[in-house]
Amino acid sequence: MSSELDLARRLDPVLAWAEGFVEEGGDDHLVLVPAAAPGAAPAAVLRLARRPEVAAELGRRMELLHAVSPHLPWASPEPLSEVILDHEAAPAAVLQRFVIGGAHAPHEGDPAVLRSVVEALAAVPCTAWGPLATGPYVSTARWDEAGRETVLGVLPPEARGAAEQVWAGLEAIEGEASGLVHGDLAGHNMRWRHEELVGVIDWDHAAAWDPAINLSHLALWHGVGIVAPAAPDERCATRAALWVGHHALFRLRRAAEDGGVRRWERLLRKTLPRLEFAAASGASEVLA
Missing domain, CATH: 3.30.200.20 (Phosphorylase Kinase; domain 1)
Incomplete structure (x- = not known):
């Protein structure tokens, strides 16, 4: 040292x-x-x-x-x-x-404050960051046939239709919007003091991508119930819901490819509600 x-x-x-x-x-x-x-x-x-x-x-x-x-x-x-x-x-x-503050309590949050986070990131002019940001770090192209088969193999039969809906929805919105995506708006990366957001750290995954991903990452920490009220508009809410489904499916894929987890039931209890939310709130809207 x-x-x-x-x-x-x-x-x-x-x-x-x-x-x-x-x-x-x-x-x-x-x-x-x-x-x-x-x-x-x-x-x-x-x-x-x-x-x-x-x-x-x-x-x-x-x-x-x-x-x-x-x-x-x-x-x-x-x-x-x-x-x-x-x-x-x-x-x-x-x-x-050094940025002061700590993590917000999970599964709760003021939608108006969280909407202001999404809007603040969207308002950063592309001329400031465009040449310095990477492209998407995980794209729908990762959902090749092998990846889909891996996930379908670990999903309960009754959840496979929701997965297919989310994949179809992601394909439908691909390239629809591009903006500054932080990459990990959750946990201790969001610095709060007395319910006020005072800082955001860990910009290592910042990318030019669908700005609705910012909202989807907030939903993973604060709960999917914030998606609609925190979205700047309905279309952003729809895309964010699909990305919530993507995160759930990708989590299952990584676990399966890494040899599984000790308690699949626990992982499924966490991911299946997000998958169902995405199919109902995002895929159904896009594919209607």
């Missing part, structure tokens, strides 16, 4: 790095968080990429954050330094703004 501390002190010698802690970011990165005075928040964190392929993307991701942050009504982890490459501490590292 000495090399990481040396780099942190080089980028900001004032912060109390040695008294801080490390947050694990899975296989992709770790974050060094300095200590702060009681009741205060640190001014910055040091993000260190763990793998070369993540390091190669870090510069573009920081450029995108720098471009979109001025257009957002909440805080984001803006870069506070240049990306440092090939340091002893990591393949790549960058100092970023």
Whole structure:
């Protein structure tokens, strides 16, 4: 950890790095968080990429954050330094703004506030982020015959018709809309304080794609009941419902391809209601 501390002190010698802690970011990165005075928040964190392929993307991701942050009504982890490459501490590292707040309670949320999130992302001008965003990270093209057969093989017979409806609906809306998609609007990526959204972090999956996906990700955390009241318009609600179904089916596919899960019944209890919601609210509208 000495090399990481040396780099942190080089980028900001004032912060109390040695008294801080490390947050694990899975296989992709770790974050060094300095200590702060009681009741205060640190001014910055040091993000260190763990793998070369993540390091190669870090510069573009920081450029995108720098471009979109001025257009957002909440805080984001803006870069506070240049990306440092090939340091002893990591393949790549960058100092970023610390964003206060915590996760919202799941399965609830104010639709008006959540609608404002969808609208704020839609309002970010394409000229600010277009050249820096990737294309869709998972597209309907992934639903090849093998993928569909895998999912149909683990679904109860009575749910297979809903899956077919969702796939048909996704094909019908493909390419219909394009905008800034955050990629993971859920959990601790949404920073709340006293029911107010104060920040959004983890923009690593930001892409140019169907903006209704933003609403679908919010629905996975806050509940599918927010889709209609939080949607800017009916068509967005329809597409978001279909993407909720896509997420459910893709979750089943990944589990099956990875060798299954210990408790399929539990996974089905979580995904089948979302699939049924998508078939009823999205596919039926598109395919009518």
